[in-house]
Amino acid sequence: MASRPVDPRLWRYARSARPHLVIAVALALVITCSIVVTALMIGRVLAGVITDPGKRSFAAWTVELTVLALALVARVVASWWQARLAHRAGDRAVAELENAALRAGASLPPRESASRRTEIAVVVGNGLAGLRGWFTGYLPALLLACLAPPIVLIVIAFHDLTSALIAVVTVPLIPVFMVLIGLLTQGKSAATLAATTRLSDQLLDLFAGMPTLRALGREGGDRSMVDQVRTLGNSLRVKTMAALRIAFLSSMVLESLATLSVALIAVAIGMRLVYGEMTLYAGLVALILAPEVYWPFRQVGEKFHAAQDGMAAGEKAFAVLESVPVRTAGTAAAGVGVVELVGVSVVDRSGCAPFELDAVFAPGKVTVLTGANGVGKSTVLAAILGLTSVDAGSVLIDGVAVSELDPESWYRQVAWLPQRPVLVPGTLRDNVELLGGKVHVAELMCAATGFDAVLDSLPDRWETVVGLGGVGLSLGERQRLALTRVLASGRPVLLLDEPTAHLDARSEQRVLTTLRDLARGGATVVVVGHRPSVIAAGDVVVEVRRSSAGVALEPELAAGPGGGVVAGLLDASDEVRV
Known part of the structure; x- marks a missing residue:
């Protein structure tokens, strides 16, 4: 899953998530339209109040303020509904994938099932819980990043072509850095999941070998089982903190890029307003909408890191699901003879x-x-x-x-x-x-x-x-x-x-x-x-x-x-x- 924004296998194995995708797209469109309408109404009211002293009364802007209030309410309701549906879809999809992975693991041949028991236990136990963050955070942000920036850029270009060109030049920097950091974080998340699986395997080995250790009198001493467990736990802690460190640093990088890009647009708008090269209304609209071009990408970067553990576990789940041989309709065993x-x-x-x-x-x-x-x-x-x-x-x-x-x-x-x-x-x-x-x-x-x-x-x-x-x-x-x-x-x-x-x-x-x-x-x-x-x-x-x-074996x-x-x-x- 982590190699692409949306893995199609998720929709194949978690069928309950398909309706959620359609609704999420519709809600993302509603949120985008409400953003544009909000910016237009705020720019219209502020520019009018400043440039036309005769329209400084509340009654003169009743229509604009009403539309502004409706747009804000629509955005709040759509965001709330999107989050609510995402939580439900995430719970259903995770439960569906867990059941599918459990059934697939149960249908594996005994030898393969024994060799992958820890992997299946980690995935079915709590590994897929991170996918809830993918549904509730990453997927809505991704849809908004696909829909909002193009629409907002068109509106900005209609009012101020220069600001739109600056945004077009600077916007690609965020996805580029996001992909680079995401690839690094992907490896760290996969390493963390592998460390968790290995830790579970080694703990099971310790418990399985406890009677042997006790029989040999080796359960205590310098290299006791307590020391082994402590060492394994420290190894997992180090890998987890390394992944979190990269996630925090990447969020700072994305925030800095977005802030500098918006500041560049704001400076250009201010200079042209001083020299009278653009209207106040166009400048306000472009300035209000400029952060909305970068905000969805920042959200994608932030939510991407939050959902990485679940996405790495999703890869493990799909590996289990795809390892089960597809059984075709075979010959019926009607009357068994020899x-x-x-x-x-x-x-x-x-x-x-x-x-x-x-x-x-x-x-x-x-x-x-x-x-x-x-x-x-x-x-x-x-x-x-x-x-x-x-x-x-x-x-x-x-x-x-x-x-x-x-x-x-x-x-x-x-x-x-x-x-x-x-x-x-x-x-x-x-x-x-x-x-x-x-x-x-x-x-x-x-x-x-x-x-x-x-x-x-x-x-x-x-x-x-x-x-x-x-x-x-x-x-x-x-x-x-x-x-x-x-x-x-x-x-x-x-x-x-x-x-x-x-x-x-x-x-x-x-x-x-x-x-x-x-x-x-x-x-x-x-x-x-x-x-x-x-x-x-x-x-x-x-x-x-x-x-x-004549049999070659792996050491482990x-x-x-x-x-x-x-x-x-x-x-x-x-x-x-x-």
Whole structure:
């Protein structure tokens, strides 16, 4: 946004701001006309009173004074209305952009979302708040700067061509200096936003690495976490004050240029009035209107600096919005048959996990994905869902690449149990029906998952509210409820990541038996598991492997979460004490 006066992307992503632009243009025209009428009436009255002693009574200027009062009222009302609408439009546009950026961030692939989480949090949190200043200050001043100076210059030229020529020569100096200073301020504002984002990232690293630091006994000492936070805060303060210093100096430069330009016009008018080369009325009109030529440009320069933080955050928001791939209408996944992985590899921080995986998940069979920790078993499920893009190979659903499927159609065919399932706020019934399952089917599945004991302990059973303001469930109870939700969904493809991790041996056997029954009924069942009992229950066992060769990494990526700042607090000789 900062590279141009008005970024068209703002109107594309914040549609609610479009009507405001039309109204703002109309109000700027009203303000400009009121300025001209005010100057004409004041010049007419003052010149008449001085040059014509017979018209020094109030009654002789009733019409002019009435028009003057109406023009002043029109300017005040238009300015008030413009500010009022700008505040409302700014609030709506900022809320719209925040929601759009949040939705776009949520739709990013998991790996990209994890790498940009701080950037999105800063933009959605309070970074875009500066755009309110853009709407309430910069945009009205910009419209007035586009409309008022040309109209005012024409009126001045009609009364005094010399003053108009002086204004035409001096006016370009203000935009030139404004652009030069604005480019410098733009870089400072971008640096301030980057420093804020980096500060948030480093603070998250510190907190994520706190258990490691405490285990090593390095949370205190000369380079304690308090010192690190203080250093980060001072760095942000220095960058912020540098941007403010330039903003204040630039305002002084613009004010000085405008004052000198108006003074030059005033001196020229005074000299010609002394020698009788122009009328008093023309001189007064030109002198009154001269500051109005420069005033809108001064306002643009002043408001531009006030809106720079919001404009820099707007760039970040647009970067998030434009990073989301545009999904075209894909092939509907009507009847899911075979899920096939052909040479699938996904690059991670130290290689590929999985690496060149070939597998076929067919209906009627339970397929178990096994392998050591970190080989990419959960990544395989994410690739099948289309949440993670593969770096090599392809994921085919009935011969169609998953990237070419219509996402909504595909997601209606799949029930996924992640390692950390999420419950939606509401009742247990709401959570079970989230994937299309029915309560009476869930009742049957509860015996297999062991959730029946939890259900019997609740007075309202399926109508029990969970989450905020309701009943809290333990990690194991949430896992059992999510497993019940998946088994009762009736969907043709079941992807389960460690479904028996929180179950005892008896419940595990019940769940495995239920999965085999669902597979015999025609479902495609894919299970990630380590336990021998889970592996033994599979009709097909797929060994997932990884590769650590031939991958170049960025240093900050290799550091990992908490590795950037925390690594600076640790020595190679440190050993973890537990």
